Amino acid sequence: GEEVAQTPKHLVRGEGQKAKLYCAPIKGHSYVFWYQQVLKNEFKFLISFQNENVFDETGMPKERFSAKCLPNSPCSLEIQATKLEDSAVYFCASSPKQAHYGYTFGSGTRLTVV
Amino acid sequence: AQSVTQLDSHVSVSEGTPVLLRCNYSSSYSPSLFWYVQHPNKGLQLLLKYTSAATLVKGINGFEAEFKKSETSFHLTKPSAHMSDAAEYFCVVSSSNDYKLSFGAGTTVTVRA
Numbered sequence: 001g002e003e004v005a006q007t008p009k010h011l012v013r014g015e016g017q018k019a020k021l022y023c024a025p026i027k028g029h030s031y032v033f034w035y036q037q038v039l040k041n042e043f044k045f046l047i048s049f050q051n052e053n054v055f056d057e058t059g060m061p062k063e064r065f066s067a068k069c070l071p072n073s074p075c076s077l078e079i080q081a082t083k084l085e086d087s088a089v090y091f092c093a094s095s096p097k098q099a100h101y102g103y104t105f106g107s108g109t110r111l112t113v114v
Numbered sequence: 115a116q117s118v119t120q121l122d123s124h125v126s127v128s129e130g131t132p133v134l135l136r137c138n139y140s141s142s143y144s145p146s147l148f149w150y151v152q153h154p155n156k157g158l159q160l161l162l163k164y165t166s167a168a169t170l171v172k173g174i175n176g177f178e179a180e181f182k183k184s185e186t187s188f189h190l191t192k193p194s195a196h197m198s199d200a201a202e203y204f205c206v207v208s209s210s211n212d213y214k215l216s217f218g219a220g221t222t223v224t225v226r227a
Contacts, residue, residue: 031213040202041220048213056212091158095213101146101165103208103215107157 002026004094005074006106013082013113021109022074025094031055032075033103034067037089046090049075082113116141116207120218127195128226135190135221137205147188148206148215149179158204164188175199200225 005024013019025032034046045059049069060067064083069075079086089110093103121136139145146165150158162173169181179190188205205218 033213033215035215041204041217043204043215043217045214056214093215102160102163103148104160105150105158110155 002104004092004104004106006090006092006109007074008109009107011109011111013111015084015113016081019079019082019086019111019113021077021090021092021111023077023092023094023106024074025092026104028096029094029104030097031095032069033093033095034077035091035093037091037108038085043091046077079111082111084113087111087113116143116145116209116214116216118205118207118216118218120203120205120221122221123219124222124224126224126226129197130194133190133192133195133199133223135203135205135223137188137190137218138186139188139205139207140186141207141209143209143211146208146210147179147181148208149173149177149188149190150204150206152202152204152220154201161190161203195223195225197225197227199223 007022032049036044047057047060047067048055052069064080067077089108091108093105095103117140119138127133148163149161152158161177162171164171164181172178177192203221207216
């Protein structure tokens, strides 16, 4: 389809619990990106994939965050032992082979850590 | 390195009047530039993009933007604002070397009846 599908829309976790977010990119797109919107106007890059391979992970807090994009499965972003500061909206975007020509964003997953 | 500066944090217009949202960028590589709109509690919707073709770009919902390399600007305009245009607008730049996006701080648009 022509949409980037993110699930779930909302996720509530107690501090210390695990959170797992999913993203199905547009079929045929080669790149997947994860961004964290912490404040209304602040987007932080987390990680990008080129097909199943990590392309750039310079934004990932590696001690608790991990991500995968496996063939024939939605991509996933997992947070072990969530902290209050992980509360944010997590956006996934996908783009075609010429990545900088267009990024389609999903509708986001709002994670609330209580 | 790349960055985006949105010159107005808040723009208020009357319905039916023009809208201008200003954006300046810096980029070490050939930039691609985008405008996205975010309605409350919603995702990011692409309005338009510049990717080294025509400098005047037309987008959805009557929006357009002009890429001016000499001024490093990519301002967004709409001739006649509609109530449904009330939202947050983000100017975004991507470089051709690492594909990372840099977001501006956003401009909140309110539309008065």
